[in-house]
Amino acid sequence: MSVLIFIDHSEGQIKKASLEALSYGAAVAAQLGTTAEGIILGTVNTDLATLGKYGIKKIHQAADKALDALDAQVYAKLIADTATQSGATVLVFSNNFNGKAVAPRVAVRLKAGLVTGAVALPDTSNGFVVKKNVFSGKAFGHIGLTSPVKVISLNPNSYAIKEGEGAAEIVTLSVTPPAAKVKVTAATQATGEVPLTEAELVVSGGRGLKGPENWGMIEELAKVLGAATACSRPVADAHWRPHHEHVGQTGIAIAPNLYIAIGISGAIQHLAGVNRSKVIVVINKDPEAPFFKAADYGIVGDAFEVVPKMIEAVKKLKGIA
Amino acid sequence: MKILVCISKTPDTTAKIAFTQNNTKFASDGVQWIINPYDEWYALVRAIELKEKDPSTAVHLITVGGADMEPIIRKALAIGGDEAIRVNAESHDPFYIASQIAAIARQGTYDLIFTGKETIDYNGSAIGGMVAELLDLPYISLATKFDLNGTTATVIRETEGGEETDEASLPLVVSCQKGVAEQRIPNMKGIMGARTKPLKVVEPAAAETLTSIVSFELPPAKAGVQLVAADNPAELIRLLHEEARVF
CATH class of the missing domain: 3.40.50.620 (HUPs)
Known part of the structure; x- marks a missing residue:
């Protein structure tokens, strides 16, 4: 045994x-x-x-x-x-x-x-x-x-x-492996990034960010925190972000220690992919966004004003110039 | 070519999740049932697309369930597929269910067996792999793209933070997820046609049940959101660091 x-x-x-x-x-x-x-x-x-x-x-x-x-x-x-x-x-x-x-x-x-x-x-x-x-x-x-x-x-x-x-x-192992019937012809890996399923901290963006050109602050917040980046379904569907970042019912399900949702309303299908997160933070300008009901911490405010200040606060905390 | 598509039913994605009988049964009263989205949107639609490319292809649907499965399987037939088989048995044990599917697959000599990535109720993600092992076939899981060239399949599957391109000869078992196909809404012609498509009911093969659901449990309710003023994000960072201690 x-x-x-x-x-x-x-x-x-x-x-x-x-x-x-x-x-x-x-x-x-x-x-x-x-x-x-x-x-x-x-x-x-x-x-x-x-x-x-x-x-x-x-x-x-x-x-x-x-x-x-x-x-x-x-x-x-x-x-x-x-x-x-x-x-x-x-x-x-x-x-x-x-x-x-x-x-x-x-x-x-x-x-x-x-x-x-x-x-x-x-x-x-x-x-x-x-x-x-x-x-x-x-x-x-x-x-x-x-x-x-x-x-x-x-x-x-x-x-x-x-x-x-x-x-x-x-x-x-004293065994001879049988011949593989599946041949791997190519593999790509997002190098230098924390794989989403293994990440302890995740920063995620939604439609509220208005376009892919606004992801700089999401990536920066993730970088200063040492977090992985994720996104909601509409964002992946619109090809603002790669498919492998999509979390939710039809994307991947994750359970990080911290999930920061920025500009994501929190549809039930999105929650199905992230509700096992230990701490959920929601940044949304709509106080009625359903995500606040599932959140531990939240800020009702404009992401474009709030997120840069969060980055500054994390830098200060970690002593990053 | 013959394709077998595995279909299951699940509560609607917005259904209230509650339990009865001392937390041993899912409270199904008033719950709307749907085709498991991964089975419908990806596995079934991709099979139909392959048939559209090669009309000699036969697409058979299989489900393991009671008579209450019939409206669900008819709905699947309305989207597409030539005929359906219902194995008249109810079980939540993946080995038992996979054994039923494998028994049918053995009789039908299928070239391709498609399943969804997982069901959205029990989240097992086990049926495809089990069926493949029972039939001694190769298995490619969590496919995001599936193409066929003669009898060679090229499949992209998701990996941690990336993807992998695999090649395998038929026969093959593949579990399908987003990317493999796009959801289709059944049209009136499909709905009318589905009524007369063959739906065969067969009794289950002898198979063991290796697991059972002892009970369910709902997660504790959240204490409620603690809001921080929009002009003071530094306070949020302080709370996350000092109170939640997540970094």
Whole structure:
């Protein structure tokens, strides 16, 4: 019996969401009185032994460059086989893009119950019950898993990374990956930016900003805060901002510590993508904007006057000239 | 070519979310049900577009649900598709649902299976991957663009802060999201035609249920917004730093 955590990476770096998954998996292992192990497919620039500090005893690695690109079918086979060989009874994924591709396949291979979008440690007081987001962040469901093997896919920014001491033992996977049927022919990454799903702070703009030429202050506020930028659906639809910045029901759902919405009215479909944010700040000149009902802090005012003053205040606070 | 499109129903995006029976059931009284938007706007419409390009294409819809699914599946047929199959079973377990879809897919030898990115009620994002694994097919998730050249699909899928272009041969399972197609409103001809399109009801295949919903919970209500004067944004920054401690 052990807990096996899938370690996702991109461009040689382990994703922050996977550090959360490692911390979560280690806590699940402690709860079950067993050990936590990781599995990584492909190559990274990190010394994997250092992942021991997240409470991981052993890391299974297939250091094959061909595995740097995801093929869900290949990944699922390697992960499921490793789980079976190592006797894992709980598998943990991050519910990020790659996790969504792989976890359901692994669950089928292992005939394991699957919970995607978990937000808390399992309740093992009576069975095995995992809390997850449902209704696009408007409620939680408590899902009971009855199968001997269980797969949990953890929502990003739902579980704090916990660092301690320790080094993990690295074990080379003794399996030959099957040939990939999906060929990755191109990949683009917005470099130097914090990926939106991993960002702790997010500054987001809406139609109230009137046009793409006014995004300078949004980007500057994000920069001084160390935040990622996002936008509402009409903004992405009008191509003022790239599609991958669109948060909401039809865009991506995020759960940062701070979400600052500027010039966004807060339609229910937008809220569905951001309502898991820990603190919501709304800047809008319309006091009737529905977003204020979902906000923790707000300013009723003109963004073009308020935002530059916010930038000045952050600079002063952080001692940036 | 044959395409299978997976259709589910969800409460309308503006529906009030509440629970009954000691928080174990969704309070569906007075709730308007719609086709899950990802299934309708992207998966279904892209399949119809492929049929429009190649009229020999057959588009079949599949749903797993009770008789109350019928108006929803008829609405989907009004947008497009040649026929529909309803597996007469109700379940919230993704493995059970995927097993039903896979059982139908095995009989139909489909070249392409489309699902939506996720349903907007249970947010599982699991059916596509599970069906692909059950059928031992490749799976491309969260597609924002789907093109077909003969039997080779070129798919763009979203990644953290970027995108990736994938190529794969049919048969293939793809989960679709925004970008793959544009929403279509059914016209009168479509609505009339949908009434006579075949809708086959089949009994479920034997499959295990591996999860169950124990209960639901609503998030605690927000304390209410704390407003800061428009001429004093510095105070907002101070509150975020000292009170909320978010940076």
